[in-house]
Amino acid sequence: EPEVTQTPSHQVTQMGQEVILRCVPISNHLYFYWYRQILGQKVEFLVSFYNNEISEKSEIFDDQFSVERPDGSNFTLKIRSTKLEDSAMYFCASATGDGNTIYFGEGSWLTVV
Amino acid sequence: EDQVTQSPEALRLQEGESSSLNCSYTVSGLRGLFWYRQDPGKGPEFLFTLYSAGEEKEKERLKATLTKKESFLHITAPKPEDSATYLCAVRISNSGYALNFGKGTSLLVTP
Numbered sequence: 475e476p477e478v479t480q481t482p483s484h485q486v487t488q489m490g491q492e493v494i495l496r497c498v499p500i501s502n503h504l505y506f507y508w509y510r511q512i513l514g515q516k517v518e519f520l521v522s523f524y525n526n527e528i529s530e531k532s533e534i535f536d537d538q539f540s541v542e543r544p545d546g547s548n549f550t551l552k553i554r555s556t557k558l559e560d561s562a563m564y565f566c567a568s569a570t571g572d573g574n575t576i577y578f579g580e581g582s583w584l585t586v587v
Numbered sequence: 588e589d590q591v592t593q594s595p596e597a598l599r600l601q602e603g604e605s606s607s608l609n610c611s612y613t614v615s616g617l618r619g620l621f622w623y624r625q626d627p628g629k630g631p632e633f634l635f636t637l638y639s640a641g642e643e644k645e646k647e648r649l650k651a652t653l654t655k656k657e658s659f660l661h662i663t664a665p666k667p668e669d670s671a672t673y674l675c676a677v678r679i680s681n682s683g684y685a686l687n688f689g690k691g692t693s694l695l696v697t698p
Binding site: 478505507509515516517518519522530532563565569573574575576577578579580581583 | 619621623628629630631632633636674676678679684685686687688689690691
């Protein structure tokens, strides 16, 4: 069964450093997402990406964050100047063109120290 | 304001003891209600999408139903491997198909 893959599975970074989280969405999907889940809290929407541009973003997704689809397969989330409160599990997801089925990856656990 | 409320927060069942999880929502013009299963430290695993009141979908021991204000996830004769957190989410727009999640129901099924 096709799946969304994410790397790294776990990253520890110093406060103020830049982090890039990588994702390979399911190949025939058209929508791509990043969500995050702080430990013990609910899954929160960050951004959706369609047709090579951001289609929607939440209040969390401020200038510290950016997304890119550098080639036909990868989808990345960059966090500039990380803060302690950025520590969370970050999930990539992808969906078919009608958005009826949204599949999540296993997540990248980010720890900012 | 929370758009998605799940209850109970936690549920403990004996193996074989059927029950239901509830997800109530307050969005107007529902564009899809999603159920996911999440194991500890893992990503949400897609289960169902429901769109209109009266709709039902089944997968193994799970059946999801939808009314105008809430959805139920019925678990029939659960097994220990059904232990997980079950997440409900509603689609909050048509532009990017973003989902708004509830806090989940943590289910423990004991032998």
